[in-house]
Structures are given as structure tokens and as C-alpha cells.
Amino acid sequence: MNILLLGSSGLIGAAVLAQLQQQGHRVCAPTSAECDLLRPTTWSPYLQQVDAIVNCVGLMSDDAVRMHTLQCEAPQALYQQAAAQGLRYVLQVSAAGADVDAKQVFLRSKGQLDAWLLSSGLKVGIVRPSLVFSPQGRSSKLFVRMAKLPHLCLPQAGQTPIQPVALNDVVAGCVQMLDTIQHGVVHAVGGEVVSLAEYVQLLRHYAWQQAPAHIHALPIGMTKAAAVLLQTVSGGLVSVDSVDMLLESRLVSVAEFAQLLGKRPQTPAQFLQAAYAQGGV
Incomplete structure (x- = not known):
């Protein structure tokens, strides 16, 4: 082909x-x-x-x-x-x-x-x-840097549920769809739902080998005001739209993606442990 x-x-x-x-x-x-x-x-x-x-x-x-x-x-x-x-x-x-x-x-x-x-x-x-993790990814690097802070202010105290997915699982799914000429929509999500706060704590543990950070609730209005200020310095990664997309994310079943891969996709703990097996960042 x-x-x-x-x-x-x-x-x-x-x-x-x-x-x-x-x-x-x-x-x-x-x-x-x-x-x-x-x-x-x-x-x-x-x-x-x-x-x-x-x-x-x-x-x-x-x-x-x-x-x-x-x-x-x-x-x-x-x-x-x-x-x-x-x-x-x-x-x-x-x-x-x-x-x-x-x-x-x-x-x-x-x-x-x-x-x-x-x-x-x-x-x-x-x-x-969904939210793709790779040690080389720009958004992942931003999350990793944020996770190093001992005190974190997160919208809704980080209780938003998310489904982070490993880059290699996304790639495997894409190649499998191409190889089998599969028609339709597949949601590429990780093997476990975690809250934003839990994800940051996992990043902190595996990337920095640090004890859990203190999480504080940041009002949505202040979060979006900060996003406006950070949009330029983050190269567009942080913006009002990106905040809204994170907070409005909808959970989907992992079953269809698991069927495509022929296995359950990695959980955040699994892909972060693999990424930082040599001792962190």
C-alpha cells in the first residue's frame, strides 16, 4: 500500500x-x-x-x-x-x-x-x-514540570476525571486500523480513569520520586485568567480553550479501543512507570 x-x-x-x-x-x-x-x-x-x-x-x-x-x-x-x-x-x-x-x-x-x-x-x-502521554510531548513536559511543585492550584481541586493514554498505544491503534482498513470511529483512551489530581500525583511520584503534593482548588475564573496570561509563554498549549476542553472532557468506554489493540491499553501508572523506570526525569 x-x-x-x-x-x-x-x-x-x-x-x-x-x-x-x-x-x-x-x-x-x-x-x-x-x-x-x-x-x-x-x-x-x-x-x-x-x-x-x-x-x-x-x-x-x-x-x-x-x-x-x-x-x-x-x-x-x-x-x-x-x-x-x-x-x-x-x-x-x-x-x-x-x-x-x-x-x-x-x-x-x-x-x-x-x-x-x-x-x-x-x-x-x-x-x-484522549490526553496523550509521551516523555517527548510538549503537553506531557508541561504536566511533568507542574507536578514537581509541592503545592498545586488546580481547577475544581483537580477532581475532573480524565483518561490519559500512552503514545505507543495510540500509534498501535492507528497502525492496526490502517492494516485492517477498519471503518468508523475509535476513541483512544487509557486503561484507567483517573482524576486530574491523581494524574499529577502519579507524574510526581514516577518522574520526580516525590511525596504527594498539596492540592488546592483554583476558581474557574482565576484558572481562565491565568490561561490567558500563559498562552503566549506556553506556545498556545495553555489557553482558555484548552482549559475548557480539559474540564469538559467526556468519559468513554475503553472496550472498543481494547478490542482494536487486542489487549487493554496501559493505565497511567503502567505507562509512567515504564517511561521513568531509569529513575525519573
């Missing part, structure tokens, strides 16, 4: 590329300059004799128009042209909470593309990862 991989410089995209290459797939992974989704003339040459497209492109930005174009309008046009040239399959890496009516542009644009794909007549697999 000839595979065109978009977004190979990102955390998930790079890991998917490495796994596909290791398995001997023929993968073309142009850079965003070589295949710019906002410039159709750059991606047209890459669609010749492509059997499958894997799209790992994602953008958290305060530029709502650019985000919607990159995550919805441009991929639609690319898929339509590729379909006319014999495209067999699309693997779309979406996001947990993606929905056509989501209030955040990031999730709304992802949800709109998902909905379009599912009604397009194309064979399509959609993976919606």
Missing part, C-alpha cells in the same frame, strides 16, 4: 511514521512546506498513486480561520481530489471531544471534518485520542 502521511513532524505523526517504516510500508511523508494544505498546488503531485492517506495534522491556535481551514476545509478538498485518483482509505487522527457543535474551534473543525468523512462514501477510520 502506498501511504501519504500528513503531519509527520508532530508527536503522533512522527511516531506513526516510524512504526509504519519499521513494518515495511511505503510511506511518503512530506514536510508542511513541501505539502502545504493551504496551497493545493503543492499537494497535488503527492496524490498520484496514493492508496491511503494518514492525516495527523492538528493546530491549536488563536487564529480561528486558519485553524478551521487547516483542520477542515483544506483536507476535504485534498480527500476529494485523492478519491478521484483512486484513494482507497483515509485514516484521520482527530481528537477526544471532536464534535460539529463544539464551542472550541479546534474541536469543532475536527468534528466537522470527521462528520464529512463519515458521510463522504470514502472508507475512513477516525482515531480520537
Whole structure:
């Protein structure tokens, strides 16, 4: 199968590329300059004799128009042209909470593309990862740095339930969907639900070998005010939208993802213990 991989410089995209290459797939992974989704003339040459497209492109930005174009309008046009040239399959890496009516542009644009794909007549697999952990991930590094603090102020005292998932489980799920040409939506979540506070405490234990931190409740208004101040210095990782997405996260069953993997995905304690087995950060 000839595979065109978009977004190979990102955390998930790079890991998917490495796994596909290791398995001997023929993968073309142009850079965003070589295949710019906002410039159709750059991606047209890459669609010749492509059997499958894997799209790992994602953008958290305060530029709502650019985000919607990159995550919805441009991929639609690319898929339509590729379909006319014999495209067999699309693997779309979406996001947990993606929905056509989501209030955040990031999730709304992802949800709109998902909905379009599912009604397009194309064979399509959609993976919606929860909060992804990798020692190399930008968001994971932010959580790890935060976990080092002995006192932590968290919205709702950190009681929000979340389903963190290991990067290698997400990649394994993506590759399995591609190998089996599986159609439909799969939520990639970890093997155990934990609260935000519990997750931070686990990070503190495994990454820093420290006793539990003291958790304090931070009012939602103050949390969002802090997010506004931190948006620039965090490179967009922390924003009002990212706070809302965390607090509004919905729990889903792990059964479907476990079936795809052929095993239960790792729990936070399992993947953090494996990541920091050599003694922490």
C-alpha cells in the first residue's frame, strides 16, 4: 500500500511514521512546506498513486480561520481530489471531544471534518485520542514540570476525571486500523480513569520520586485568567480553550479501543512507570 502521511513532524505523526517504516510500508511523508494544505498546488503531485492517506495534522491556535481551514476545509478538498485518483482509505487522527457543535474551534473543525468523512462514501477510520502521554510531548513536559511543585492550584481541586493514554498505544491503534482498513470511529483512551489530581500525583511520584503534593482548588475564573496570561509563554498549549476542553472532557468506554489493540491499553501508572523506570526525569 502506498501511504501519504500528513503531519509527520508532530508527536503522533512522527511516531506513526516510524512504526509504519519499521513494518515495511511505503510511506511518503512530506514536510508542511513541501505539502502545504493551504496551497493545493503543492499537494497535488503527492496524490498520484496514493492508496491511503494518514492525516495527523492538528493546530491549536488563536487564529480561528486558519485553524478551521487547516483542520477542515483544506483536507476535504485534498480527500476529494485523492478519491478521484483512486484513494482507497483515509485514516484521520482527530481528537477526544471532536464534535460539529463544539464551542472550541479546534474541536469543532475536527468534528466537522470527521462528520464529512463519515458521510463522504470514502472508507475512513477516525482515531480520537484522549490526553496523550509521551516523555517527548510538549503537553506531557508541561504536566511533568507542574507536578514537581509541592503545592498545586488546580481547577475544581483537580477532581475532573480524565483518561490519559500512552503514545505507543495510540500509534498501535492507528497502525492496526490502517492494516485492517477498519471503518468508523475509535476513541483512544487509557486503561484507567483517573482524576486530574491523581494524574499529577502519579507524574510526581514516577518522574520526580516525590511525596504527594498539596492540592488546592483554583476558581474557574482565576484558572481562565491565568490561561490567558500563559498562552503566549506556553506556545498556545495553555489557553482558555484548552482549559475548557480539559474540564469538559467526556468519559468513554475503553472496550472498543481494547478490542482494536487486542489487549487493554496501559493505565497511567503502567505507562509512567515504564517511561521513568531509569529513575525519573
